[in-house]
Amino acid sequence: MTDDQYPPAAVGLRERAREAEREGRWAEAEELFRQAVEAGDPVAAYHFGNGLADRGDDAGAETWYRRAAEQGVAAAAFEMGYLEESRGDQDEAERWYRRAADGGDRSGTLNLAALLENRGDLPAAMDLFRRAWELGSDKAAFNLGRLYDDGGEGDLATAAEWYERAADRGNAGAAYNLGHVRRDLGDTEAQVAAWRRAADLGEPKAAYSLAVEFRRQGDQESAATWLRRAVEEFGDATAAGVLAESYEGRGDRDLAVFWRNALYGLGTYSPRFEAFASQGSVAAIHQQDLLGEALGDGYVSFDVDERTLTTGGRTYHGVTLLGSFSDLDRTWLWAWANQHYGDDHPAVGPLRAIREYGRDHDLPELTIGCLNLSGFPQPHQAATTMAIAAGALLGGNGVHSVRINDGRGSVYFHLDDPELPVAAYDPIKAAGLVMRAVEVFPSDHRRVVRGLIAHYGGMIAEAPDVIQGRFPEGHTLTVGFTSDGLVKAITSER
Template sequence: MGYPAESVELYERGTAALDGGRGEEARELFRRAYDAGHPGGAHQLGWGALAREEDDRALEWFRRAAEMGYAASAFEVGWAMDQKGDLAEAERWYRQAAEGGHVGGMLNLGSILEKKDGTAEAMDLYRRAWERGEDKAAFNLGRLFDDGGKGDLDAAATWYGRAAERGNAVAAFNLGFVREDQGDLDGREAAWRRAADLGHPKAAYAVGTVRDRAGDEDAAAAWFRRAVREHGSEAAARKLGDIYMHRGDARRARYWSRFPSGLDDYSTEFELFAGAGSAAAIHRQDVLYKEIDTDGYVEFDLDARTLTVGGRTFRGVTLLGSFSRLDDSWLWAWANGNLAPDGPAVAPLRTIREYGERHDVPELVTGRLDLSGFPDPRQAAVTMAIGAAALLGGNGVHSCAVNDGKGSSFFHIDDPSLPAARFDRLAAPRLLTTASQVFPNDHRNVVQGFLAHYGFRIRMSADAIDGVSPDGDRVTVAFTEDGLIEAMTVGREEDA
């Protein structure tokens, strides 16, 4: 529809002002555009009123635009009437929106018509919406053809499949049931795998159940772990508990059983990884703390990857994540909806996440972790952040309070101007003792990882680990029968 040239110019100027953050100017221009004959001006004024929570005023502006034939506003009026329970008025406005080519109007009008036994017209509307690229329309068509497994299953599969191809997770999940009804069990599993990849909350559990019934316990466990990690599935957590108890692995059984309600320990996989790097990580933190004002005021620039503490600026910064004291949870920065996963200070986390995927370390691939079961949840987050950050190399981790002290943000620093944490004979016994207290389940792993980090040539026996560095430093650690550190000596190889 063509609008008066003056109104179009005013509307475009209003849009530019809005995009530029000049709200008052935009409102005046949109009002003038409406007065000059452009209904889009009224539509934009309606959105502005909604943003100010002036719902009645917003509806008034939308109605004015709708009465001028503006389809998007007709949809908004229909929606308002729908919410008020006035389905006759909602249908009238949705129909106007649909006739104007508004996809939402087509979908919502179709929904109303279904309830009135107007299925044929509803399906026509859904087809029109599909032609305009709306995956929900294909899903609705699949649902109507499916009819709870009693309808045209071939047509249902076609439409669910089309919706799934456009990323509709529910359609992919429902397609699995259609394939099951058709006797295509391989197709069922393929559909549910697709649904899991699209984020359906029940799909990974469904695949795990299929694999479990097929006797493929390893694959079942992997899918159940995914269901727990990604969606907190309590049913999958119980399944994992049963699987690991059957295998005699009580520690893993407890870990996964506790996962949805609040962890009280790290996974075996995380302890193996982080324990090996723990002593070196503590050393890096010691060196960093000598360079950074731990109580200084903090500023950061995520685009420039800088962190300024007490007036000193550090470069090569990665935002690891945040800890909330409100619910004792850890949130990786890549899972924070307010941050771009590919942003300069977040993108390096791919290294951590990819390592976690390769080695099946749940703490490194789960976006949000409930740490409320730990005796000190914040310290658990600190330990996890420092352990994970070892994969990025660099200098270590610094945290600062956010949200009025209700949480903390954690930053990894990799600034070449800072001193490196080189092997220190005097510090080694303390570092190994402290690290073995943090990760007490495998002292040998702590010692071996520390020596390997500094390039030691390592010899192991049943009761000792002995290592010699390229510079001639020697570390010998003796263990009890239970694998605990019993004694250690640190010196020069020539003194041995």
């Protein structure tokens, strides 16, 4: 059906209703939808049903879906079929799905095919899957591939054709199954190519399958790369265990512990991340102090799409969304791994620099999409420390967090706005900043001090019990250490 079949005035009311809904004026939208239906536009009833469903009014949604479906709106017939199927009434579901399919609805055609397959009517199901494919359903092609495949015992050549078609439309599961078919046909190179494609499309099992295949071929380097991707991108616990065993076998117990706990509850950072973060800790703390003073502690609002953060009556630009921490499950989620954003969002794109740095320097905290931090004594603080250390790679003005979900989580932003201050070496604050930094990273005080001097462009002179830095502005920082490497005295001269 097209809008030409309905009275123009009714269609106009429907479009006004949809605009009002998009702009958050639901009461107005509701009245306009009703008027549109009464004026002769059943499609308005379908959209009204969608609006009610979005607001949790399932009974109201069903009333309007039914009204639209009975007047020939195929998409509404699908919704009715889905409702009846969820209630267990297969006969009513079939009746509505057939009306949806007869009206050219892709989802109704697909679900009718699946229903008939479950009943054992494969010829009819396959005909409907073909119709759904012609209507644009990649899932239909996947299902045709699966039926021809028949667990590796069927028509593999035809199965491969249908899996290929589905994969061409972005179906990750089809690309993965295609790899199995290629293997069954004896083409290992095509098998690996299909699984690479599946992993790039987001199929969770593909990365680990590639790791297993490369290990079988004796290519340990490629196997390790895909094990890392299996954990970093898909949270594969089996892959994490294999990585842990691998590091254990090399005698690297710290990294073995990290990978073993990465998905179940980290209690420490990896050794390389600890070194990276501690080296930049003094400068990062100093920058955070300046940012905190500039922003204050008032109410904060943000617009991720516009990359802005507003507080104290001022709006700052250049905002990058780093990620979020949940107090409920104590996990950190990098923004690139958040299904609501992804790599291509303008406020997330800058994080590619962080991920690339993490890959280049083997810092898994910067490459694993979701980290369970529940093993830390203070998981929220661990997330904050990690975000600040990573944010320093972007330059700019530091990291600011905002509580979300009624205080059950926090979202972290990096700011890069010329209106905000950038820290320079401060000889008056240097001693206090060093002591704060070694409290956060107590394992190597000397690294903390070296990192401070290097960050601000100082020349380092080092002896067993002292490190001295001379800065371009003529300032000198001298730090004395105990025999076991702890800071014992700091002198800052101007």
